[in-house]
Amino acid sequence: MTFDFLSLVKKQYRTVPLEGDFIQPSKIEGKEQILWVGCSDSSVEETDVLDVPREEIFVHRNLGNIISNGDLSSESAIEWCLDLLKVKHIIVCGHYDCALIDKGDGSALGGWHKLHELNESHLSKSDSSLNYECRHRKLEEVYVLAEVDWLKRQPSVRRAMEEEGLKLHAFVYDKERNVGYRLVEEQ
Ligand SMILES: [Zn+2]
Numbered sequence: 767m768t769f770d771f772l773s774l775v776k777k778q779y780r781t782v783p784l785e786g787d788f789i790q791p792s793k794i795e796g797k798e799q800i801l802w803v804g805c806s807d808s809s810v811e812e813t814d815v816l817d818v819p820r821e822e823i824f825v826h827r828n829l830g831n832i833i834s835n836g837d838l839s840s841e842s843a844i845e846w847c848l849d850l851l852k853v854k855h856i857i858v859c860g861h862y863d864c865a866l867i868d869k870g871d872g873s874a875l876g877g878w879h880k881l882h883e884l885n886e887s888h889l890s891k892s893d894s895s896l897n898y899e900c901r902h903r904k905l906e907e908v909y910v911l912a913e914v915d916w917l918k919r920q921p922s923v924r925r926a927m928e929e930e931g932l933k934l935h936a937f938v939y940d941k942e943r944n945v946g947y948r949l950v951e952e953q
Contacts, residue, residue: 771885774908774915775892777951781907784937784946786817789855798824801847801856803913805831808861810939815859815946824851830866830878830909831858834916844917848926856917859937859946860910862903907949910936 792799800823802812808831812823826833826843833840847853867882882905889901896904914936917923926932936949 771888771908772892774912775885775889775904777908777911779907779911779936779949779951781938781947782950784815784948786815788948789816789818791818792822792854796821798822798847798851799854800824801826801843801851801853803827803831803833803843803856803858805829805859805861805864805866807865808859808939809941810859810861810946812859815937815939824853830864831860831913833858833913844920844922848922848932852926852930854931855933855935856923857935857937858910858913858917859939860906861939861941862906863941864906867902867906867909907936907938910938911949911951 789800798821800812800816800818802823802825804810804812804825804827806827806829812818812825813820816823824843824847826840828835828840833844847856866878885905885908886901889896889905893901914934917934918927923932923934927934936951937946938949939946
């Protein structure tokens with residue numbers, strides 16, 4: 767999760783309630799059309815968010831919905847989905863109250879928590895109008911946008927966007943209210 771924090775946090779975007787039919791089912795049997803990058807500790811099912819059959823979604827999950835970490839699994843997921851499945855959408859779906867950034871202490875999660883605390887203190891200085899909870903929510907959104915931003919810079923993703931109409935989407939889910947949002951960047 768290394769990124770230019772300040773430029774990301776200044777990004778202008780809207781949170782738009784997510785409609786279930788935002789992506790239409792392709793109805794091509796056995797054909798995944800979506801790479802879904804989700805968080806391991808979110809209890810959100812992809813099919814709760816989108817009215818798309820489960821078999822049309824290739825799911826890649828890890829703690830923090832990170833695709834930019836360069837590990838073999840994440841790299842393979844991108845390659846598999848772009849080269850073989852030729853998916854039409856990549857969705858990074860984060861969620862509020864993520865254990866990764868909320869509950870880290872001196873344990874294995876400590877590194878993540880420290881990074882988050884650092885970002886949180888930057889944010890409180892740059893935008894004093896947000897209270898603690900709003901800052902957490904905003905950062906969870908920013909982390910999703912950071913992953914989408916990283917994806918956009920990958921040559922294979924860019925090529926698929928230009929030549930095959932691949933689309934990238936940033937989602938965040940609110941478990942408490944049971945509602946998903948799209949993060950739509952202002953142009
Ligand atoms: Zn999580």
